[in-house]
Amino acid sequence: MLKGNAVVGQGGGPTAVINASLCGVIEACREYQQVTHCLGMRFGIEGFLEEQLLDLGAESPETVARLKTTPSSALGSCRYKLQDSDFPRLLQILRRHEIRFFFYIGGNDTMDTIHRLEAYCRQQGFEMVGVGIPKTVDNDLFGTDHTPGFGSAARYVAISVKQAGLLARDMRRVDQFVIFQTVGRSAGWLAAASALAKTADEDAPHIILLPERPFDRERFLADVKRVHERYGWCSVVCGEGITYPDGTPVSAAQVSDRFSNIEFGAMGGTSAAMMLHRMIGNEFGWRGEFQVCESLQMCAADRVSDTDRKEAYACGRRAVELVVQGMSGKMVSIQRTSNSPYQWTLETAALSEVAVRAKPMPDPFIHLDGNFVTQAFLDYARPLVGPLPDYVRLGAKPLDSCYSAKSPRIA
Amino acid sequence: MLKGNAVVGQGGGPTAVINASLCGVIEACREYQQVTHCLGMRFGIEGFLEEQLLDLGAESPETVARLKTTPSSALGSCRYKLQDSDFPRLLQILRRHEIRFFFYIGGNDTMDTIHRLEAYCRQQGFEMVGVGIPKTVDNDLFGTDHTPGFGSAARYVAISVKQAGLLARDMRRVDQFVIFQTVGRSAGWLAAASALAKTADEDAPHIILLPERPFDRERFLADVKRVHERYGWCSVVCGEGITYPDGTPVSAAQVSDRFSNIEFGAMGGTSAAMMLHRMIGNEFGWRGEFQVCESLQMCAADRVSDTDRKEAYACGRRAVELVVQGMSGKMVSIQRTSNSPYQWTLETAALSEVAVRAKPMPDPFIHLDGNFVTQAFLDYARPLVGPLPDYVRLGAKPLDSCYSAKSPRIA
DSSP: OOOEEEEEEEOSSOOSSHHHHHHHHHHHHTTOTTEEEEEEETTHHHHHHTTOEEEGGGSOHHHHHHGGGOOSOTTOOOOOOOOGGGHHHHHHHHHHTTEEEEEEEESHHHHHHHHHHHHHHHHTTOOOEEEEEEOOTTOOBTTSSSOTTHHHHHHHHHHHHHHHHHHHHHTTTTOOEEEEEEOOSSOOHHHHHGGGGOSSTTSSOSEEEOTTSOOOHHHHHHHHHHHHHHHSOEEEEEETTOBOTTSOBGGGOOEEOSSOEEOOOGGGTOOHHHHHHHHHHHHHOOOEEEEEOGGGGGSOGGGOOHHHHHHHHHHHHHHHHHHHTTOOSEEEEEEEEEETTEEEEEEEEEHHHHTTOBOOOOGGGBOTTSSSBOHHHHHHHHHHHOOOOOOOOOOSOBOOSSOOSOOOOOO | OOOEEEEEEEOSSOOSSHHHHHHHHHHHHTTOTTEEEEEEETTHHHHHHTTOEEEGGGSOHHHHHHGGGOOSOTTOOOOOOOOGGGHHHHHHHHHHTTEEEEEEEESHHHHHHHHHHHHHHHHTTOOOEEEEEEOOTTOOBTTSSSOTTHHHHHHHHHHHHHHHHHHHHHTTTTOOEEEEEEOOSSOOHHHHHGGGGOSSTTSSOSEEEOTTSOOOHHHHHHHHHHHHHHHSOEEEEEETTOBOTTSOBGGGOOEEOSSOEEOOOGGGTOOHHHHHHHHHHHHHOOOEEEEEOGGGGGSOGGGOOHHHHHHHHHHHHHHHHHHHTTOOSEEEEEEEEEETTEEEEEEEEEHHHHTTOBOOOOGGGBOTTSSSBOHHHHHHHHHHHOOOOOOOOOOSOBOOSSOOSOOOOOO
């Protein structure tokens, strides 16, 4: 039976619950005889290459438990793509610290890292088992029903769009539109989740722009006009990565406006929401605002979905259970067994598959018009996000000539 | 004793607790014999001019109570500046509905509206008493220690900057800086409140740019460089209205970059944060992000400060108590009687004074360097914002050659 030290790292962008997975790994490692010490990589595989390690055994049980409610990546993270030349150095560090169990929490680049490192160790005759723990707010990871981190980020988005929708409704005599931009370069899961904010037709959001569908300026402006004619205001949610049919990002496009032709690019620090804002302002002369929250949706610990936190923690624990059973080359995955009531189990997916594929929103989740989601998507997303706050509306009785007889009076 | 109907309206931008004040007005009106019916103006004074009224007596007590936790302006709002020609029409509507009590929740434009309307009614011999209820997230209202709405918006800002600070710290190998923009055109109270997020020197925010101090590009870039040298990342918070010494808004300035000279303006939909982002990117070549949440900080009902909600509600009730006692021409104001423990009472300020003055941050609240706040400000703001979430840090023990003897093991 394999026995030795374990190392755990966090790769890519944080989520509000990635530390819950870390907590699951640390707590489970403490329960198994096979794991002598549990080490932490600082700054993912990049810090590991520099032998930046923490002794997670030195952390108190209280500190470890509080990771469950602490956002961001407590170990530090990176976006480092392994080079072939890195492997001998990695093996050297694994050997020096007798690391036999390798856990890495992240997205597909992270899964690729584990996959390649494990293959190299096998080839070099060093016995080491690695299991991946899924994480991404984007929800575009292959091989799992959904990804820990998504539900909480989606909750942040839905709450924001719901609250800003009330505000836009009430301020429609001043501002005529509001645009909320979500993260998610190539998949629209987070933008789509804003639809959960809606309980009536007039509610935000009215239009959802997904990277899965090409952006059509004329069509978009016509949609905005139609919504505005009906409600007097318009709420638009867009994924940051929406593109024109030729593949040009909306955020990077040239816009012809009353000032000058401006070329934007990645270093220019612009955004799709800003370009849409300018487009509507130029077309209709309306005032409005754009909201670009960026990584705030990846770290809002006070807006976590309970289900998401539970699943993230469970994925961390399961990874440890798998390696001590000798499993390797897998990512823990979540399988949904029932929508209502929501039920799930933990399974596994092959790292080799997860590493090279992505999971955009499937067609049945996207409205035929391409500017909203379907009921099937709402049924999919609702249990992951949890119940949203419910707010009250006034206007039971507009005043005509006479006042309500019901008008209650307290002594 | 004056007896008749009351009308209540909401003016200017919403807050997360402006409906708590509305709830206070409605509930108190139901308790006093002098108030026959409580009417609501749709869309503030602009809707009132169109005789758009609601019978708030027709709302159930449950609906009214739930206003306390419902964000935005449930009656609808406006930013309408009264014209002299509007007054005869206003008087006509007041007479038609026998309105003797006039409540308007808002900022200094709103107070100006009550003040002028009341003077006109007096001049025309129509007996009507009006009292203002303070509201603004900007906290720049004269005559009150602070304004309902500020504490909750400040809480949103401090939580966001705290969470994003953890993220920036953990992701510093990828992104080197983060910029959060708050609302507040001429006063920096909200940007300043982000300082509450800080519990250690390395924590966000590192630099706070206030509209009360001119923006100095060279000085700013030197500050950013110094912070980055020390911590490897940098958190900047800026008020949206920061200006260069000549009064040009940073958001509207020309920036000379690697692409072209670009002129931005109000209709261009840009922001101070974006310009700072571009400035840092061009100077140091770093990656980073800007966060522009706009009105989200004005409607986040789930991030309300308890103190703020209580005070907003109390201000609404007090306005009713004042008018039934015959008081008029006043705004309810909050007076702080003790910082620790925090204690307050309700007083009044003259509408004539509140309407024409603003309250920028006083010098003793701004650090001599102009790029941060003082302890005196923190003492002022902390009780209004309430306790912030506390997150855990790892790194008890970096790993040297030997592992911790403490390394605990369960079972």
